[in-house]
Amino acid sequence: MPHAMTVDVEDYFQVGAFEKVISPRDWDIMPARVEKNTRRLMEIFAEKEIKATFFCLGWVAERFPSLVRQIVEEGHELASHGTMHQRASAQTRDEFKNDVGDAKRLLEDVSGKAVIGYRAPSFSFNKENLWVYDVLAEEGYKYSSSVYPVVHDHYGIPDAPRSRYATEAGIEEIPLSTLNMFGKNLPISGGGYFRLYPYGVTRWSLNKFEKNESFPYIFYMHPWEVDPDQPRVEGASATSKFRHYLNLSKVEGRLKSLLCDFQWGSMAEVYGYA
Numbered sequence: 001m002p003h004a005m006t007v008d009v010e011d012y013f014q015v016g017a018f019e020k021v022i023s024p025r026d027w028d029i030m031p032a033r034v035e036k037n038t039r040r041l042m043e044i045f046a047e048k049e050i051k052a053t054f055f056c057l058g059w060v061a062e063r064f065p066s067l068v069r070q071i072v073e074e075g076h077e078l079a080s081h082g083t084m085h086q087r088a089s090a091q092t093r094d095e096f097k098n099d100v101g102d103a104k105r106l107l108e109d110v111s112g113k114a115v116i117g118y119r120a121p122s123f124s125f126n127k128e129n130l131w132v133y134d135v136l137a138e139e140g141y142k143y144s145s146s147v148y149p150v151v152h153d154h155y156g157i158p159d160a161p162r163s164r165y166a167t168e169a170g171i172e173e174i175p176l177s178t179l180n181m182f183g184k185n186l187p188i189s190g191g192g193y194f195r196l197y198p199y200g201v202t203r204w205s206l207n208k209f210e211k212n213e214s215f216p217y218i219f220y221m222h223p224w225e226v227d228p229d230q231p232r233v234e235g236a237s238a239t240s241k242f243r244h245y246l247n248l249s250k251v252e253g254r255l256k257s258l259l260c261d262f263q264w265g266s267m268a269e270v271y272g273y274a
């Protein structure tokens, strides 16, 4: 069974870890690296003929339309990561509606393709903001991949279902992948954990997941994770810097191993939206 390969397309200065030291007003003066890094990921996927889902910021689509067009021209699925990378949990309903609506329109205008998938920045759906699904339905989305059913200091709905489920609004939520062990859900979907642990841990977890579950696994990463030479952001906390810069030089090699050892497709392919 193929698993879902996903990329959250944002630049190194737009991440939640640096939101307290870099304001969106400063984004335009930062040296952008998202184009080059996303193209590098597409090269790596092309070597293995893998199609992925790119959850792209509207902000990126506005500034780098040719990158967004290349994503669809190479046969990948284009999906939405919102416009300005604001946590859903920090927005009013109107702010969230504008953010996800603008992103969908920007991405569709630039690509000429319908956008049906959404991933919230920092997995920021929780039990207090379940109205987000009504808004996604109003704006014409079909699925979301925004819930991480784990205990974490910044995100997660620990007791959410671990596989795809329908919400009352009609949007399907496809949660990030976990391994259920010792009565706990362990996060195994990639991101920082992929950089923290040796590759063998990822491979072991995915093998175990395949044995235990009958639904596809989801891997997620970011373009800045294959860019060890990115400018260092000053002023962030030691924890934020540790999480962001850890093992960046190892990601490309680990990703190639991951692409070889398992079968991959886009969310649309794997979950039948194509």
Ligand SMILES: [Zn+2]
Binding pocket: 008, 010, 015, 081, 085, 120, 121, 122
């Ligand atoms: Zn993000």
